[in-house]
Each structure stands twice: as structure tokens, then as C-alpha cells.
Amino acid sequence: MLSILYQDETCVVVNKPAGMLVHRSWLDKHETQFVMQTLRDQLGQHVYPVHRLDRPTSGALLFAKDSDSARALSMQFEAHKVQKSYVAVVRGYVLDAQKQLGKRRIDYALKPKLDKIADKFADPNKAAKPALTDYECLATVEMPFVAAVRYSTARYSLMRLTPITGRKHQLRRHMTHIFHPIVGDTTHGDTAQNKAVLAHTGVSRLLLHAHALGFESLIDGSAVQVFAPLDDDFMAVMKAFGWQAWAQDLQRLL
Template sequence: MSMEIQSSVANDIDIIYEDEYLVAINKEAGLLVHRSWLDKGEARFAMQLTRDTVGCHVFPVHRLDRPTSGVLLFAKSSAVARTLTETFTAHEVSKQYLAVVRGFIPDKGTIDYALSFQPDAIADKFADWDKPAQEAVTHWQCLAQIELPVAVSKKHDTSRYSLVQLTPETGRKHQLRRHMKHVFHPIIGDTSYGDIRHTRFFRTQYDCMRMLLHAQALALNHPITGEPLLLKAGLDDQWMGILEAFAWVESAKAYLK
């Protein structure tokens, strides 16, 4: 039987799971995981907010991009963090994401496309910047589609969008965002790899100011007890606004908490 806990909001952080070894939050879009020299003006960070809420130091064991929301897992000790890091490295963690992408994507498929190393100017200062492209695999399943009678692009009289579930096998930097761009279905709201015309349309028409990529579920074995652990993160108001506007709530029902 999987271990699951209902979310509760404390100290501006949505705690979705906590025990004596672990704590998981539903990270909001736009929140940095930890302090970065690249964002010196920021005052709020998921790691510090989580630490202040649970009353002990926490250790990140995986990443979520700043504009991505959803399940973010921390360990409460360095020893548990090492174990979890090894679990992620060994691909023993199942991750599911929800995204809204441009265009009508096929019902299901797999993207097997190696990604070049993208170093951070500071975090990867001493890394090998010339390393070869790394294997990257993403599976997708289309959940719903809509065609709007709006010419966002001059090439088409209408605009098409798909709601997709994304399941990465690997964990490369910006993997889902880069893979969706590679197959010509960029994620809506992605200012680095997306289509700015559609991002602007969602901002003006639906007041959606975020990237529509959400880490909906994380499944793994507990590093201490070995029991199956299923962590789920609910969607924010902007996400729900899109699902309601496009009549996608029923299609996404199985993926909502």
C-alpha cells in the first residue's frame, strides 16, 4: 500500500508530505529552489521556506526549474539525501508532469533525443563544458485537445493546443521543455524554448502568467522503510483556469488531487 498525505499550507509553503526523514512540497511557479548568485534580488526560496516551516535543515535531492510547479522532495539529513540522490541517478523514481503545448500532438509517443550539456555559469564553473550530448528519453500521452477560432499565428486561422502527460525516463536540464520544442510542440508560457506569440495570447486572453508545466506526481520507495511512497501536487488557480476555459477538467480528473 502506498503512503500518501493530504497537503496543508504553512508559512507560505504547501507541505504535501512529511515524516522524520523527508519533506515534500508543492513548489509554486516562479519560486527558486535555493539561493543563486544569478538571482541576487530574490528573497524567497523553496529550501529556506521549507526549512523554516519544518524547523530543521533540509537537503534538496532533485531539481525543478524556476517556472515549473509541483512536487519537490527534500531530505532531512545528508545521509538520507545521498541515498535519495542515488535513487534518482539510478532512475528508480517515476515522475509525471502535466503540460499544455502548442498544436495537436499524437495520442502517445516517445522522444528519444540526446541533449547537449547546458552548464550554469556559476554552478558548473568547473565542469567539462565540452562533454558529449547525453541520452534523454521522454514519453508523452495526449489527454485532451482544443482548437480555438483565433489566429494567434499569421500562418493559421485557428490555434490548436493539447493537454499532455509527460513521463521522463532521464533527468537532463530543461529536458521536457527542450524535448517539446524539438518535436514542434513547445510548452505554453515557456519564455526560453516556447513560442512568444502563444505565450502572449495566454497572458492577455486568460490572465495566465506562468509556464504550463507541472510536476504532478513522484513515486519511489521510501529510503528508510522501503515502502512505496506516492507524492501528488495539486494545480494552482491559473492552471485550473485553463482547464475550465478549455473544458478539460474531466480529461484531467485522474491527475488532480
């Protein structure tokens, strides 16, 4: 059963588990559990996905309850009226030149990511599209375990990430672009760091979580803010890194 974070007559927000696909796909023929089908059965009605989260990403996921609401909510996304905020754990200290924490922006165009099967006939030379991500380093830690041969310790940062655009794997690709890959990312990440965190915490999941979602109510136009709690695995890493207090403080950061 999915955890429902918010619900009204037009939409519902759930806390998507890491590793769960949003909907059925012929690319994953052996999967049997999907967020959309599970939520449909849970509510006893059809639901319409308004946006997506990558399979390994957890957190707040919005569905509409009818096609008209789906269109209206999609228009909010297109008009950049929806606020999305993610929390992530990345390799290294993400600090500015003065060694200070603060908000910064990644402005780096991304070429479309093509699937070998689904995009078999797509043009592989498509131009890169503009991609913007705001990021803020919330906390840092140096852990006494080896993640690389050259060092006897490993450094990590707790990040707040805000995608301004919505390119495929944007947050993961942008953090790798600035040399701070997200821990647990098996596609764009650092294998040595992933193994080190797994050995120290027992957690292998992608440490990327959609912790906050804000949009306009279709009922009365009021602001709706939804917060998605971290799962047990993410919390285990937060505890191991001494960041327990941030699990509560994150709800103030939308």
C-alpha cells in the same frame, strides 16, 4: 507558507510554486524567497534538496531531513527507482500518424546547457548526452483566437510527460524538438502562442507542472505516491480550454 504534500521522519514533499527558486543562488542576488529556506523555517530544521525543478515549473519537490536520507533518496533517483510525471500544455495537436492519442518516446540527445556566468570556464563543446522522455497526449482543443497570422484558430494539447533521464530543461527542449513547445516557455517556446494564451486567459506562467512523484519509503520500503494539485493559474487555463475534468483524473495517471 509552502503546501506540504507528504512528510515522514526522513523526508518531506512540498508543492513548489511556479516562479520560486529551489535554493539561494548568487546568480539571482535580488531574490528573497526560496523553497529550501522557506521550508527550513516552516519545519524548524534543516532540509536537503534531493532533486530540482526549474524556477518556472511548479509541483512535487522532494527534500530529505538529514544527510543520510538525502544520500539514500539520491541513490533511488540514480537507480531510476523514482517515478516522476508532469502535466503540460503545448502548442498544436500531438497525435500519431493515425490521429490517435497514445504513449510515445522522444530519444534525442541534448548538449549540456551552460550558464554564461556559472559555466564561464566550462568546455562549450561538450558532447550531447542521451536524453529520453516518454509522452502521452491526453486531450486536444482548438480555440477560437488567433495565435499566428496564417490561422484563425489555435490548437493545443494536454500532455503527460515522463522524463526517463534528467537533463537540464529536458522536457522543455524535447517538446520544442518535436515542434510542440510548452506554452509559457520564454526560452524554448513560441512567443506568439504565449501571447495568445496570455490575452485569452490572463496566464503567462510556464504550463509545466510536476503533478506526481513516486519513491520507496526509507522507513519500511513501501511505495509512496504523492500528487501535487494544480495552482490557480494552471487551473484557469484548464477551465478556459474545457479540461476541468482532467484536473481530477490526473491523480490516476502515475
